Amino acid sequence: MRRSEADDLALRWSTRWTLTHRILAVNIFAFAVLAGSLFYLDSFRERLTGDRMEHARTEAYIMARAVAESEPAARRQLLRDLGQSSRARLRLYSPHGSKLIDSWNGAPHTYRLRDPVSESWKKDAARMLDRGFDAILGKKSPPPYSPPAADRLQAWPEAQAALKSGAVTTALRQAPDGTPYISAAAPANGDSSAVLLLTSNPRDVRAIVRSERMTLAIIILVTLLLSALLSLFLARTIATPLRRLARAAQRVRLGRAREVSVPLLPERRDEIGLLARALHDMTQSLRQRIDATEAFAADVTHELKNPLASLRSAVDSLERVEDPTLRRQLLDVVRHDVHRLDRLIVDIAEVSRLDAELSRARFEPVDLCELIEELLGVWEERAAQRPVRLAFARPRVGCAVVMGDRSRLARVLDNIVDNAISFSPPDGLVEIVATAVGPKALVVVEDEGPGVPEEAREAIFNRFHSMRPEGEDFGRHSGLGLAIAKAIVEGHDGRICVEDRQEGPSGARFVISLPGVNS
Numbered sequence: 001m002r003r004s005e006a007d008d009l010a011l012r013w014s015t016r017w018t019l020t021h022r023i024l025a026v027n028i029f030a031f032a033v034l035a036g037s038l039f040y041l042d043s044f045r046e047r048l049t050g051d052r053m054e055h056a057r058t059e060a061y062i063m064a065r066a067v068a069e070s071e072p073a074a075r076r077q078l079l080r081d082l083g084q085s086s087r088a089r090l091r092l093y094s095p096h097g098s099k100l101i102d103s104w105n106g107a108p109h110t111y112r113l114r115d116p117v118s119e120s121w122k123k124d125a126a127r128m129l130d131r132g133f134d135a136i137l138g139k140k141s142p143p144p145y146s147p148p149a150a151d152r153l154q155a156w157p158e159a160q161a162a163l164k165s166g167a168v169t170t171a172l173r174q175a176p177d178g179t180p181y182i183s184a185a186a187p188a189n190g191d192s193s194a195v196l197l198l199t200s201n202p203r204d205v206r207a208i209v210r211s212e213r214m215t216l217a218i219i220i221l222v223t224l225l226l227s228a229l230l231s232l233f234l235a236r237t238i239a240t241p242l243r244r245l246a247r248a249a250q251r252v253r254l255g256r257a258r259e260v261s262v263p264l265l266p267e268r269r270d271e272i273g274l275l276a277r278a279l280h281d282m283t284q285s286l287r288q289r290i291d292a293t294e295a296f297a298a299d300v301t302h303e304l305k306n307p308l309a310s311l312r313s314a315v316d317s318l319e320r321v322e323d324p325t326l327r328r329q330l331l332d333v334v335r336h337d338v339h340r341l342d343r344l345i346v347d348i349a350e351v352s353r354l355d356a357e358l359s360r361a362r363f364e365p366v367d368l369c370e371l372i373e374e375l376l377g378v379w380e381e382r383a384a385q386r387p388v389r390l391a392f393a394r395p396r397v398g399c400a401v402v403m404g405d406r407s408r409l410a411r412v413l414d415n416i417v418d419n420a421i422s423f424s425p426p427d428g429l430v431e432i433v434a435t436a437v438g439p440k441a442l443v444v445v446e447d448e449g450p451g452v453p454e455e456a457r458e459a460i461f462n463r464f465h466s467m468r469p470e471g472e473d474f475g476r477h478s479g480l481g482l483a484i485a486k487a488i489v490e491g492h493d494g495r496i497c498v499e500d501r502q503e504g505p506s507g508a509r510f511v512i513s514l515p516g517v518n519s
Contacts, residue, residue, distance in 0.1 A: 060184035064196040097153035111201040145173035145181040159185040311337040368400040400441040415481040423449030441516040
């Protein structure tokens with residue numbers, strides 16, 4: 001099923017959101033995705049801790065083999081040297097649980113467990129932040145480490161497991177300051193009654209994670225700042241102009257000001273600028289239409305007043321006049337004024353609905369030469385009353401074909417020719433020519449009348465223009481004929497103008513130009 005344009009533009013889940021809110025939401029969503037990467041540091045920490053435990057497992061296995069292969073008298077020094085090089089504490093336990101050798105005895109300690117009470121508040125804040133991330137992620141902390149009261153094999157479950165299984169066993173605990181505490185136990189295979197325990201406190205694991213977290217936090221803060229600035233920029237460059245245009249459109253709708261200033265935004269070359277200019281043009285066009293409607297209403301009122309005043313005077317006089325001849329004259333005036341009003345009302349109604357009817361009309365090919373031939377008989381009867389001669393050179397069929405409304409085009413031709421007949425002197429000649437010139441179809445109507453002064457050539461197409469032929473009775477024409485003709489021609493994307501005759505006697509030359517249809 002084909003979706004309508006309204007369906008394509010409809011918003012389902014953000015109907016109540018303003019454009020500013022949507023801009024902020026999109027940018028905050030992108031920021032939230034970036035902020036979520038902070039939590040992926042947990043997997044980085046787990047991998048780093050796992051690598052250290054695997055390293056401790058390997059070291060414990062290698063050192064246990066070295067102890068098993070060494071002489072008993074050399075084992076103490078061997079463990080001291082290995083502990084210093086690996087930064088670990090090495091202990092050797094007998095199967096009964098007693099500690100045989102400790103690498104820290106008689107040697108510097110390779111690590112030191114720190115008491116958090118003795119550290120600065122900055123460390124407390126950092127640990128609180130660590131616990132906060134763990135709580136958000138639902139991460140369970142390793143069991144806490146506390147030094148055993150008696151340093152025996154039984155105090156280390158991993159050592160007991162290694163003795164029992166004969167394999168390397170590791171364990172992870174948390175030191176008092178929150179750093180990892182790793183232990184790995186391996187049986188000394190050369191001496192089945194001994195277990196090697198390796199313990200270490202790799203503080204750099206937490207330092208690396210915090211460093212990465214700080215770097216990412218700085219990136220996120222910078223991104224948040226840029227996102228906020230970008231949102232404000234977009235809101236200023238998109239939402240604010242649209243809001244101004246909406247307020248201007250609202251003022252136009254309310255009609256509280258004669259001239260409503262719609263922002264043109266000439267510097268904008270995007271869709272907002274296009275919309276602003278379109279709204280400005282629409283407002284100007286609307287204002288012109290309103291002005292034209294007001295002027296038309298004023299003209300209609302003025303034109304109706306004259307025959308109504310004459311009609312009222314004649315009707316009022318009929319009651320007081322007894323002379324039959326005078327009463328007949330008054331009735332002729334009434335009849336004349338009624339006909340004039342009827343003509344005015346018909347023409348006014350046609351002008352009022354002309355634009356709407358042309359917008360709905362279905363255009364079809366119209367041969368102007370053929371149309372003129374159909375109307376020629378009516379024009380000849382009208383011309384014979386003055387008398388005026390008509391001349392139309394019948395060209396070949398299809399030489400001036402246009403797309404249009406046949407009845408409306410006939411009205412144009414009838415108005416122009418009727419105007420030429422009205423202004424022609426007795427025995428004058430009205431010439432009609434229809435032809436094609438390039439992509440245009442032209443109709444030219446020439447008469448031998450007084451012509452149209454240059455300063456009045458635009459005004460004669462105005463509604464209710466009062467210029468009348470010499471000797472013609474007042475009220476015979478409504479003054480709307482040429483205005484109707486111009487509106488119809490322009491509704492067909494054409495043009496109509498008047499000029500002086502180029503050859504022969506003086507007179508007016510009306511030229512109608514319409515887009516032609518290739519035959």
